[in-house]
Amino acid sequence: MPEHVEVILRSFLAFGLLLIGARVLGKRTISQMTIFDFIASISMGAIAANLAFNTSIEAHNIVLAYCMFVMIIFFIAVFSLKSRKSRKFFAGDPTVVIQNGKILELNMKKMRYTLDYLNQQLREKDVFNIQEVLYAILEINGTLTVLKKPQYRYVTRKDLQLPSEKEARPPIEIIMDGEVMAENLKENGLTEGWLDGELSKRGLSREGVMYAVLAPNGSLYIDTSEDHILHPFDKE
Incomplete structure (x- = not known):
């Protein structure tokens, strides 16, 4: 051969x-x-x-x-x-590198983890002031998990005692790459007739839709093949 x-x-x-x-x-x-x-x-x-x-x-x-x-x-x-x-033994343990706003230099030295890399990963977590951090833990896969102090955390609907709608299911992909996901429709009790009706309400047909997803709140997001954007940012 x-x-x-x-x-x-x-x-x-x-x-x-x-x-x-x-x-x-x-x-x-x-x-x-x-x-x-x-x-x-x-x-x-x-x-x-x-x-x-x-x-x-x-x-x-x-x-x-x-x-x-x-x-x-x-x-x-x-x-x-x-x-x-x-x-x-095989994966190791997570390592705390910041505790109550204080950098634990000894732990960082053991992990051969530099301040430059720490600052980079903190910025990726939208943290620019180390004093805002309660705990920062270097996970076994190299990512940094950050827990901010209570006064610096994002406010949630629960904190404001606002009602929130229950989401009984995740978003359902209806059309992917221009192809109708018939199995997804069937599993969720939907029909192609329902889909055609929703598209016709928007003056669309299946052929012109690239992506469609049904949100948990019942709203339908549709992206068409023709975006009608004269100057797209990613145009080469």
């Missing part, structure tokens, strides 16, 4: 293995990864890359190594679900 044909076939196999591995190990975005998850993902990617282009190694050996790696990660994840000690 020509080498370039073998590389093509091995690349398809590597992609398929990565997809299967991701399905087996569950959904996890990069921002949610712990150190263990990150190392495991990098290792799996390296094994799959070798399967794709390293023709000097037999494909079945690399596939075996990849499957073993997925199995090890899977069983560690299952074991961690049942054991808090194992979760702590």
Whole structure:
């Protein structure tokens, strides 16, 4: 078999293995990864890359190594679900870096966490004054959780003793990418006739709608294919 044909076939196999591995190990975005998850993902990617282009190694050996790696990660994840000690060993513990407006330098030093990065993550949480912070905790995935002091927190409807409507269901996507989500309509007791009626009230047809979602309060948001914006900001 020509080498370039073998590389093509091995690349398809590597992609398929990565997809299967991701399905087996569950959904996890990069921002949610712990150190263990990150190392495991990098290792799996390296094994799959070798399967794709390293023709000097037999494909079945690399596939075996990849499957073993997925199995090890899977069983560690299952074991961690049942054991808090194992979760702590593989993922670590959250670390408090600010307490009552005071920076805990020793904790930051242990985590090799700099003031520049702390300030950046605080600004991402709309915090520009450290004195507003009651607690700031560095989570095991590297994100910063911030609890402001009571006097600096946002006021809620409950604080103002205002009535709030109960939302019995989440928003329902009716049309996605111009295609009617028939299953969503059926699950929520809606019909395509109802949808056509709502669109006709607005002088629209299905063909001209790109996205439509039914809010919990019963209002229908519709985005058409033609936005009629003469000077869009994202125009290149």
